[in-house]
Structures are given as structure tokens and as C-alpha cells.
Amino acid sequence: MASLLRSLRRRIITPNVSETKLATRGFHVKNAEARELLETVGEMFLTGYAYAAEARTPAEAEERLEQIPRRFRGFAYEGAGMAYAILDATPLATGRKVAGSLAGRGDAQVYLIYVGVGWAMARLPRILWSKVHAPDPLLRWLALDGYGFHQAYFRTDQYVHAQYQESRFPWPADAPQGYANRVIDQGIGRALWFVGGTDVDVVTSLIAKFPESRRGDLYAGTGLAATYACGAEEDELRRFAELAGPYRPQLAQGSAFAAEARVRPGLVVPATEIATRVFCGVSPEEAARISNEARPDQPIQGDVPAYEVWRQRIADQFVSLGGVSR
Template sequence: MSSALRLLRRRILVPDIGETKLKKRGFQEKDAASAQLLETVGEYFLTGYAHAVESRTPAEAETRLEEVPARFRGFAYEGAGMGFAVLDGMTFSGLRRVKTFLGGRGGRHNYMVYVGVGWAMARLPRFLWPRSESLDPLLLWLVHDGYGFHQAYFHTERYVHRQAREDRFSWPAGQDAYAARAIDQGVGRALWFVGGTDVDRVVQLVERFPEARRADLYGGVGLAATYAGGADESELRELCDRAGAHRPQLAQGSAFAAEARIRAGLLFPHTESAAQVLCDTTAERAAEISRETRPTGTEPGPSPAYEVWRRRIADTFVFHGGVAS
């Protein structure tokens, strides 16, 4: 494909960066530093998306992705995952580009790439969605997380303020109940952005949802607070206190984020600090817990292996006056 055609493809497919501005989205602005952080995350997500849709091959995109500042590189890989999934859907090629990407450097960012596939599904008509059987049966639920984040981020009134829920997602077939829960985990992650990393505002948003949905929402909040950052230790301690009975789920999300960053070699002080508060242990130990509890095959019972995994992690963090075992 010529450079002119690749540039045209970028102009057609890549959203305007103005769509990521907090004022445009109507999100909370806690302070200038937090607003800049969240907008920079959005900027580099779109950078990664653009690299994917205008590159001739995933390998070419990887070279450019590695030039993104390390703190934001994971978000760029997430955007690239979306970009490749959109191209795969539009060309009826299954997930050929996505799988090639995961077979290269994208494999270190596999959690983020799967989330990016969910973003793509939120933008593609259903007949272009990939077959669920083509994805890792454990990680495919991260696709729902990405879908939920997208819907809460871009359709905030419906999914956040009116608490709409995807009760008939039917992907994979027959898994509607858990699909709705996995989508809620992405909605929870988006609440960290909608609330502008302001703990009081984020908790208020969570508490507007029915109690039955809050555990999954807090899991998403913990993941975003740890992976993206934006809150200091005192704010994170307030988050722990206000999560109450859902603190183990908050820690589970934090452990997932620590593992995602460490796997990619992108551990930063904000992730270490968040793990210390939300998990009451180091980021490395939180990541180890995530790896140690990961299912190795199909788990017996009604819950998907992914939910068994999340529950094992949450159960590890038994809090007694702020101390985890």
C-alpha cells in the first residue's frame, strides 16, 4: 500500500484527538496535573491506533510503538490492538493482524491488546465481530472490559449516569450473564477517567449503581488507579476505606494492573505506590499473586475460568485493619 493510501486510511479511521479532552467529554477535572495525565493517555492511545492503521505490517507498527514514552506505551499498544482489530474486521480476515501482533512485541502487552479488540467491537457492526473461539478462552473476557470502557467513555450519559447494562451481549454465545459482568469491569475502569481521578467523585459514581454491580466496578477502578495513576497515597487510602466490603476486588484490579505493567517492563512509581496501598504489598508481589493464581485449564463450575482467577486473587487479599495476607 502506498504512503498516500496509508495516510488516507489514517484520516478516515482515526478519531480526532479533541475527542479525548476532558472538557469535550464532560468529565471531572480534579486539577491540571490529573487532567493532563488523562488527556495524555488518550493522546497516546490514538497514537497507537494510528500507527496500526497506517503501517504496512504489525512489525512496522511495533517499531513506532517502541518510540512512545514508556509510561504511556501500554496505552499505545492498546490503541494498536484496536486498530488491527478494526482492519481485520473490515477486511474479513478474522484476527490475522491481531494474532501476528500478539506473536511479536505485542505479546508483552497482551492484556492491553485484548482490551483494544473490545474497543474495535464497540465501533464495528456486529457481523464484523471476530469469532470468540479465535481468542484465548481465559483472556477473551478482557475484550468485554475494553468494550465496557469504550461505552462508558463515549456514551457516558447512558452507561454511567443512567447505569445502562448490556444484558444480552451474547458473545460468546450463551454467556450473557458473565459478559455483562465483564463489561461492568470495563465501565469501572472508565469511571476513573470520568471522575478525573478524583476519589470522592469516582466513589459517588460507583455508588449510584446497584449494589450487585459494585464489586465488578471496583475491580475496574483498582485496575485504572494502578495502571494509569493520578492519585497520591492519601487519596488511594481514602479509596480503600470507601470501597468497604469491595476492597478485595479493588486489590484484584490493582494486581492485574501490576502484572500488566511488569510483564511489559513498564513498572513506574505510581504503580508501585498504588499496589502498596490497594494491595498492601509490592507491585512485584501483587503481580506474582496474579501469575500464581492463574488457571491452567477449564475450571469446573458455572463461572468462567477468568472469574475463578479474579476470585482467587481477591481472596488472597484478606484485610484485617488494612493488612493483607
């Protein structure tokens, strides 16, 4: 009976895979290969979501998540993070599934799981956000990246084409005024890689429609997506870096985040190596090392959150190495 109830729970709360089709979303299609890649990413996200929704424990879900092909495993963990967060916020929920997922092999996918928490926030009533488990004061910002991606992906007309932005985002409560929107923009930037179908000219034109003050964070998000999800050839990535112009340091910073998210669980693929070489001038392993070493080791007081200090340190390091110009 318990197994039947878990299966029913999975069917009720798991989004339909048709929602990830580019035709359904109205996203640009560069070619058949790019469409297949992006739709597979969406399918693997929902697969991970379903595994987590149906499992008795995060450890049980983990056994199935680890069978996902290496290129797409992180997306499955991202989907699982969303499911765990929704289950944590469900009335009468027992335990903390997000915390449980990070106690095992999910620890290597911590960045993706935190992003998945942000997807859940986008689907949950705000009154339930107090139940969202994102305790790390540095990595909690990744939840807002996930929130921004979700909104741009599913509410594209409003968040992308109309460049909508909330004046006062309520989470986290102790955030410096306006900073939450900057991290949400990084998630929107990631989504632009999907909205634009990995076509660098289309993605660049979408970014150019946003106010100049938002473009650096948007380029950081696209740099992350282009490195983690991939979908563009080396010559296309070089053109994208050229088109980024003064935002190349932010592009490199996002690429370094993606590199660390793939290096940490051992999921580097050849396309990741090409992207970090183009955007950062170094290998994925070196980009990940720079990202990790730039990470603040203690809370930073003041108007600039530690998360932003981390990002700035990474961007500055790539400029100082000479591989990236401002």
C-alpha cells in the first residue's frame, strides 16, 4: 500500500514532460541537435524529480539518480532537489528531505540541489517558503538562481520579453535591498540559453533588450548554462565571448561555477572542457579550483553579500590571469 501511495504521489505532483518541449514553450530552435539536447535536459530533470517524489528516502532515490547518464545526471539531481523541497513544505511532512539528500552522494551535487529548491519556491505559495530548507548562508543564493530560471522558462513573456522584475523580493529576509533580484537575473540568464535554443546570436539579442544594469548578471547565467548544459560548438562559443564584450568576466565567472558543479561529482564532458577554455582560458579542473579557492571561508558583514564577494573574486581572478579582458 505504501508503495502504491508513493507512486500516486509521484503522478500527482510531477509536471508533465510535454512542458519541456521547445515547441510547447515557444523557444527558438537552432537545429535538431540543440533541440534534442535541451529537451533531454528537461526530461532528465523531470526524471530526477519523479525519482525523488516516489522514493521512501533520499538514499533510495539516490540509487536511481546515479544511473542517469553522466552528461545529464546533474539535471536529475536538480529535479530531485525541487521534489525534496516541495515534500519538505507539504503539510504533515516528516524529516527534512533536502537535508537528507545532502548527507549522501547528493553532497557532490549540492549546487544543483540548491538550485532545485528555487524551482520549488516558484511553485509553492509564499506562505510556505518558511519551510524551505536552504540553511547554508552562502549557497542559499543558488535557490534564487533556480527561481529565476523557472520564471523565465515558464513565464517567458513576462520575465524575458517584458523584462519583469519585482521591486522588493521577500526572500531571504536579511538580504541587502535589491540583491535578490541580481541572483534571480543570473537564473534568468541561464534560462535565456534555453529560450534562445543555444543560438548565441539569439541569446545575445535577448540580453541586449534588458537594461544595461542587468546584463552582467544575465551573462553570468548564460556562461553557466553554456558550460554546463552545452549545446554550442567552439566557434559559436568564441563568437559569444566576443559579443559579450565588457561582460566577459561575468561570462567566465558563470562558466567557472558550472565547471565546479561538474568537476565536484566527476561529471566533466568534452563540451565542458571546450567552454571553459573559451570563456576562462583554462581547463574545467583549473576553473573549478579558482572558484573553490575564491569562496569566502566565513560570513562577510556589510552591504555586499558573501555570495557576491565570491563571484567578484572569481571574475577578477580570470582578468588577472590575462585570459579574460574587461
